[in-house]
Amino acid sequence: MSDLITITDAAKRFVKGRETISIFDKLNLTIEAGDFIAIMGPSGSGKTTLLNLLGGIDRPTDGAISFDGARVDKLTESQLSAWRAANIGFIFQFYNLMPMLNAARNVELPLLLTGLSAKERARRVQAALKIVGLDQRASHLPREMSGGQQQRVAIARAIVADPKMLLCDEPTGDLDRKTADEILGMLQLLNREMGKTIIMVTHDAEAARYANRVLHLDKGRFVEQGAMA
Numbered sequence: 001m002s003d004l005i006t007i008t009d010a011a012k013r014f015v016k017g018r019e020t021i022s023i024f025d026k027l028n029l030t031i032e033a034g035d036f037i038a039i040m041g042p043s044g045s046g047k048t049t050l051l052n053l054l055g056g057i058d059r060p061t062d063g064a065i066s067f068d069g070a071r072v073d074k075l076t077e078s079q080l081s082a083w084r085a086a087n088i089g090f091i092f093q094f095y096n097l098m099p100m101l102n103a104a105r106n107v108e109l110p111l112l113l114t115g116l117s118a119k120e121r122a123r124r125v126q127a128a129l130k131i132v133g134l135d136q137r138a139s140h141l142p143r144e145m146s147g148g149q150q151q152r153v154a155i156a157r158a159i160v161a162d163p164k165m166l167l168c169d170e171p172t173g174d175l176d177r178k179t180a181d182e183i184l185g186m187l188q189l190l191n192r193e194m195g196k197t198i199i200m201v202t203h204d205a206e207a208a209r210y211a212n213r214v215l216h217l218d219k220g221r222f223v224e225q226g227a228m229a
């Protein structure tokens with residue numbers, strides 16, 4: 001497999017008043033295209049911060065982040081949003097759906113930034129909803145769906161623009177075991193059948209078993225917990 005992402009000697013510090021909080025210093029990580037990585041670690045260890053760096057929501061204080069050979073940390077804000085829209089899908093613990101929009105409208109959101117016609121957008125939305133098994137629910141509002149269904153809508157939204165990489169922050173943190181396993185099975189399918197590279201933060205060792213690699217983030221460093229698949 002080829003390298004999709006390399007993080008080289010990345011540092012992240014937050015300045016709060018007179019205090020500087022250092023989250024990482026000289027963090028290194030290589031992610032191969034097609035990998036499925038679980039990231040575990042104590043609360044406050046910097047897992048969400050790392051996903052934000054990987055997804056171009058935030059920038060490293062020092063060091064480099066490359067995606068497909070190009071320096072993401074060097075992009076301007078507008079280049080970064082375009083890059084993010086084309087390459088990254090985000091999935092969150094609490095789904096982050098727009099409550100007033102039905103499933104189809106929620107899934108369509110990332111496509112509104114593209115130049116696609118309404119007809120083509122509708123076609124892609126329907127295809128994404130079909131992949132997650134919710135094509136019959138297109139006109140339902142989030143509050144009319146279960147947590148698991150809402151997360152499937154969020155997955156459809158994350159894949160609708162056909163990004164290379166999915167970043168998932170505790171995607172099953174709010175779901176029961178059975179529903180969590182359905183969602184995790186779906187992520188595994190997207191990884192294996194559609195070649196999506198997946199980085200998933202989780203506190204759940206059962207969830208981490210769906211990944212090929214588990215990394216443990218502790219005190220700003222990675223400790224590999226052993227390969228699975």
Ligand SMILES: Nc1ncnc2c1ncn2[C@@H]1O[C@H](COP(=O)(O)OP(=O)(O)OP(=O)(O)O)[C@@H](O)[C@H]1O
Binds near residue numbers: 014016041050
């Ligand atoms: N914008 C910010 N400004 C200041 N400090 C921040 C900011 N974002 C995160 N931090 C700090 O960085 C540290 C890591 O936060 P982060 O959210 O990445 O942890 P986490 O590993 O995702 O934790 P959890 O498992 O609870 O979600 C925390 O100490 C947090 O307070």
Ligand SMILES: [Mg+2]
Binds near residue numbers: 047048049169
């Ligand atoms: Mg977090």
